Amino acid sequence: MDIMREITVTINVNGKPIKAAVSPEESLLDFLRYRAQATEVKCGCNKGDCGTCTVILDDQAVKSCLVLAAQADNRHVWTVRGLEEDSLMQALQESFATHGAVQCGFCTPGMLMTAKNFLEHNLKPDRAYIKEAIAGNLCRCTGYKKIVDAIAAVAASRAGDRA
Structure with missing residues (x-):
């Protein structure tokens, strides 16, 4: 059995760097809600259909349920709270x-x-x-x-x- 190793990422969330070990399949949505406590990012369908989890990644609006946390390593994420x-x-x-x-x-x-x-x-x-x-x-x-x-x-x- 091949066990996937965790990956350490640092994601800048609303201007604050957050470093954590994540599994390769962890979504940016889960990272934001459970590691960054950004509960203003809502989980609707968790498959990219509804858009409730939309955030700005660098300069692009993305559905965070479709982005892996590892893909956001060393990048900037903005949520509604961060843009108040x-x-x-x-x-x-x-x-x-x-x-x-x-x-x-x-x-x-x-x-x-x-x-x-x-x-x-x-x-x-x-x-x-x-x-x-x-x-x-x-x-x-x-x-x-x-x-x-x-x-x-x-x-x-x-x-x-x-x-």
Whole structure:
């Protein structure tokens, strides 16, 4: 029987390096929730379908259940909590509240992370492009219109700031 050895990784989570021995099959989601105590990262489906576990890895939104902790070694991970002082994240949170885009709240952290990463790379997206960007995040409560409205409002505000 071949026994897999643990791997020591250091992952920078919200600006703080966290070093731990992980099994080769441990997901970044499990690392974040159980080793970094980042319980704001939710576990929905654990197979990449729902997007509730979305975080920003370096400069890319990823579903943390699909990334191995070993793949994040020596990399930077940001969660909603780590971005609470970020002006774009604050604008998105306020817009979600204003537009009624938060109901049960379970999908909200992943939705916010996806929206933030999307808006950082897209200055003037239209509603169709916003819908496409959040397609990997499931919400059972809002019907998506309010979420798209909230993201579109922030995008329009940012575009106006640049004009």
